[in-house]
Amino acid sequence: MTKVNTSDSDPHEAVSQLCPACGLCCNGALFADVKLQRGDHARHLKSLGLVLERKGKIVRFSQPCACFDGKLCRIYADRPVRCRTFECRLLQDVQSGKLTVSLALARIRRARRYAGTVLNLVRKLGQQDEHLSLSERYQKVFAEPYDLSGDLKVIRLRGQLLQAVSKLVNIMERDFLT
Numbered sequence: 027m028t029k030v031n032t033s034d035s036d037p038h039e040a041v042s043q044l045c046p047a048c049g050l051c052c053n054g055a056l057f058a059d060v061k062l063q064r065g066d067h068a069r070h071l072k073s074l075g076l077v078l079e080r081k082g083k084i085v086r087f088s089q090p091c092a093c094f095d096g097k098l099c100r101i102y103a104d105r106p107v108r109c110r111t112f113e114c115r116l117l118q119d120v121q122s123g124k125l126t127v128s129l130a131l132a133r134i135r136r137a138r139r140y141a142g143t144v145l146n147l148v149r150k151l152g153q154q155d156e157h158l159s160l161s162e163r164y165q166k167v168f169a170e171p172y173d174l175s176g177d178l179k180v181i182r183l184r185g186q187l188l189q190a191v192s193k194l195v196n197i198m199e200r201d202f203l204t
């Protein structure tokens with residue numbers, strides 16, 4: 027297992043320093059799916075445990091990824107092209123020296139905290155599809171009709187969810203998406 031180094035000494039060690047503490051690009055918080063690219067071998071990836079779906083010419087797998095163990099990628103050496111080439115903004119900023127590792131880790135902790143809050147709220151609101159990405163889950167909750175004169179607890183939870191989602195989306199756009 028990769029050791030997390032919280033020192034700021036070597037920005038080139040960013041992947042091993044940040045990713046095991048994060049996982050947001052594998053656990054369904056940042057993306058709903060990943061499309062296979064030229065150079066990927068679908069049959070091989072399937073044999074490693076990825077659950078692939080084909081729609082026309084596009085082959086994709088959903089997130090949370092079946093090969094994510096909660097901390098690391100179980101098929102790291104064989105992971106798809108998109109996973110190899112993706113570098114979130116935080117990672118890029120640490121690698122270029124714009125951001126320290128400790129500041130990046132603090133931003134990861136904050137993003138994970140908000141993702142956890144959103145997850146708790148969608149569960150409390152009855153959304154139990156654990157195989158769906160976080161965005162699909164909160165969209166399903168918001169798509170459900172509800173009665174403003176109904177259960178106060180539900181109205182309050184939906185308000186909290188709206189606020190947490192708005193905060194999470196801002197964090198993802200600012201710190202992670204490129």
Ligand code: SF4
Nearest residue numbers: 044045048049051114
């Ligand atoms: S979102 Fe960035 S820091 Fe987090 S696991 Fe993915 S590449 Fe690593």
Ligand code: SF4
Nearest residue numbers: 052091093094099109
């Ligand atoms: S294959 Fe590995 S790197 Fe790619 S999304 Fe799944 S767990 Fe993450």
